Amino acid sequence: MPAAEGTAPLAVILDQAGLDGLLTAIRAKGWRTIGPRVADDAVIYDEIETVADLPMGVGDEQKGGYYRLKARGDQALFGYTSGAQGWKRVLYPPRQKLFSAKRTASGFTIDPMAQPDAPLALIGVRACEMAAINVQAKVFGDKDFADPGYQGRLKGALIVAVECTRAGDTCFCDSMGTGPEVGTGYDIKLVEMVGKAGVTYVATAATDKGAKLLKAAKGKPAAEADLAAAAKAVKAAAKQSRKMETATSAKLKDVPEHARWDQVAARCMTCGNCTMVCPTCFCTTVEDVTDLKGDHAERWRKWDSCFTVDFSYIHGGAIRTEVRSRYRQWITHKLSTWHDQFGQAGCVGCGRCITWCPVGIDITEEVAAIHDSTKGRK
Numbered sequence: 194m195p196a197a198e199g200t201a202p203l204a205v206i207l208d209q210a211g212l213d214g215l216l217t218a219i220r221a222k223g224w225r226t227i228g229p230r231v232a233d234d235a236v237i238y239d240e241i242e243t244v245a246d247l248p249m250g251v252g253d254e255q256k257g258g259y260y261r262l263k264a265r266g267d268q269a270l271f272g273y274t275s276g277a278q279g280w281k282r283v284l285y286p287p288r289q290k291l292f293s294a295k296r297t298a299s300g301f302t303i304d305p306m307a308q309p310d311a312p313l314a315l316i317g318v319r320a321c322e323m324a325a326i327n328v329q330a331k332v333f334g335d336k337d338f339a340d341p342g343y344q345g346r347l348k349g350a351l352i353v354a355v356e357c358t359r360a361g362d363t364c365f366c367d368s369m370g371t372g373p374e375v376g377t378g379y380d381i382k383l384v385e386m387v388g389k390a391g392v393t394y395v396a397t398a399a400t401d402k403g404a405k406l407l408k409a410a411k412g413k414p415a416a417e418a419d420l421a422a423a424a425k426a427v428k429a430a431a432k433q434s435r436k437m438e439t440a441t442s443a444k445l446k447d448v449p450e451h452a453r454w455d456q457v458a459a460r461c462m463t464c465g466n467c468t469m470v471c472p473t474c475f476c477t478t479v480e481d482v483t484d485l486k487g488d489h490a491e492r493w494r495k496w497d498s499c500f501t502v503d504f505s506y507i508h509g510g511a512i513r514t515e516v517r518s519r520y521r522q523w524i525t526h527k528l529s530t531w532h533d534q535f536g537q538a539g540c541v542g543c544g545r546c547i548t549w550c551p552v553g554i555d556i557t558e559e560v561a562a563i564h565d566s567t568k569g570r571k
Contacts, residue, residue, distance in 0.1 A: 203404040205412030206419055207383075207394040209270070213244045215353075215381075215396070218409035219314045224351050227283055228316030234262055235277040241316065244270060255544070256362045257553025268392050271317055271385045274361030275543055279322050279472030280315055284346045285329065287496045291479075296488040306342055312349035318379065320372030321364075321543040323354050325472035327378050331535050332475055351402065354379040356423075357430040358386075363544030365557055368436035371541040373427050381407060384423035395423040435557045437542065441564035442528035449521065453562050458517035460552050465498035467546035467554075468523065473539045476504065499523050524556060 207215065220226055220242065228241040231248045241247065252265040253273040265272045294301045318326070330347060333340035357364075357373040366372030375382050380403035384395040395415055398404035468474040478497040483490045497504050499522050505513040513519045531539035540556070547555050 203398040203407055204415035204420060205396050205407050205410070206415050207396050207410060207412040209244055209268070209392060209394075211410050211412045212270070212383075212394055215406060215410040216241070216243060216316070218406050219316075219351060219353075222406070223311055224314035225309070225311040226314045226316055229271070229273070229276055231262065235260065236262070236273045236275075237278065238276055238280060238283060238315075238317075247271075247317075248273060253361070255548040257547050257555055258550055259553075260548050267387050269385055269387050270392070271355045271383075272387075274357065274359065274364060275319060275321070275545065277545075277549075278470050279325060279543065279545070280318060281325070281329065281472050281474075283313065283315065284326065284350075285333075285340075285343050285475065289342055289494050291492045291494050293489065293491045301490075308342075308345045312351070313346060314351040314353065316353045318352055318354045318375075319357060319543075320354070320375045321366040321369075321541040322472055323352070323375050323378055324366075324369075324371035324541040325543070326352075327376065328473045328535070328537065328539060328541065329475065330378075331537075332473070351406075352379040352381075354382040356382060356384050356427045358384065358426040360430045360433045361544060362434060363547040363555075364430075364433050364542065365435040365437050365544060366542035367431045367433050368439065369538065369540060369542035373430035379403075384427060386423065386426060395419055435544070435547075435555070437528075437540070437557050438560050438564040439538070441567065442538070442540075442560045443532055445525045445529040445560070445563065448563060448567065449525075451563055451566070453559060453566070454517040454521045456562075457520055457554060457559055458515070460554055461500075461516050461520050462551055463500040463516055463519055464551060465500040466549045466551065467556075468498040468500060469496065470545040470549045471527075472541060472543060472545070473527075474498075478504070499526070524559065527556075528560065 216226060226241050227238055229236050229248055230239055230241055230246050231251060236248055247270040249268055249270055250265050251273055252263050254261045254263055291306055293304045333343040354375040356375050380400045382397050386393050386395060396407055396412060398407050476497045476499055477494050480493045480495060500519050502511045502514060505511045513522060527539040
């Protein structure tokens with residue numbers, strides 16, 4: 194639960210040994226710790242145990258269609274801007290068994306979706322990613338059709354957020370209102386401060402369980418000057434080279450025949466990378482499998498993409514056979530009709546779709562082009 198109203202949240206200073214103590218305290222309480230680590234020349238989210246598993250001294254360079262890790266020359270643990278894929282893979286896995294059925298003498302018995310053996314602790318959640326988790330919590334939290342898998346994983350999760358102190362080339366969270374400051378939903382937030390004396394962390398608890406864990410980590414109390422320095426460092430990350438024209442993006446549904454759709458279709462490979470790395474896309478397909486005897490059956494849900502022709506298949510054929518219609522569907526839903534469904538945009542400005550597009554298509558550039566061409570229209 195949140196800290197009591199009218200009381201200052203607990204804020205402490207941790208060194209890397211203290212951060213390691215925090216991870217130890219979290220694991221001692223039974224959480225399974227998932228955090229950033231380096232694998233296959235990328236920062237990914239996987240199981241970690243100590244700070245030794247984190248990407249120490251690792252930075253990144255990202256631009257349209259380009260991602261590389263590089264040495265920072267310091268001991269920062271969160272010196273990269275964003276991982277190759279978001280926390281969606283953890284909370285909403287690419288392949289999930291929904292249920293299994295076994296034939297019996299009287300019919301079938303159903304075994305429902307299994308829940309994780311241990312609650313999850315998400316370590317190193319960025320502001321844009323925290324916003325994405327909150328977006329998907331709304332998507333999967335419908336009172337009549339709530340997703341038990343997502344809600345079950347999120348309900349017991351502990352979230353340790355990390356606020357950015359620099360922006361990457363493809364970031365545009367500031368214009369989306371999703372960063373670099375972390376919004377709601379976290380238990381503890383960290384600001385990594387790199388100085389001549391080494392690396393320290395300004396850690397602030399937002400919930401009672403977060404405060405208890407910070408006390409167990411035994412950091413020294415943060416002074417006002419520490420909090421001010423952390424806030425200043427985070428504010429610097431709001432200086433971003435890209436921005437989203439949000440007023441125009443919300444009205445994309447009003448320009449379905451705009452010439453820009455043909456222009457972007459000439460470059461788009463319909464590979465679906467943008468939907469796979471997007472932290473809020475949730476399209477899926479369902480696959481039923483049985484054994485050869487027909488005594489055992491399983492239903493699996495797998496990620497899908499609106500960029501595939503088969504995704505729009507209905508009786509008689511697919512309804513989005515052209516590239517322009519598939520790209521238009523993705524960007525219009527993400528930025529415009531998502532408002533109609535969920536009261537906000539489906540984009541959080543993480544920039545992954547720009548980085549991981551093989552031809553470097555930039556979602557902010559596409560909206561800006563439509564913005565410029567429709568400027569002055571009523």
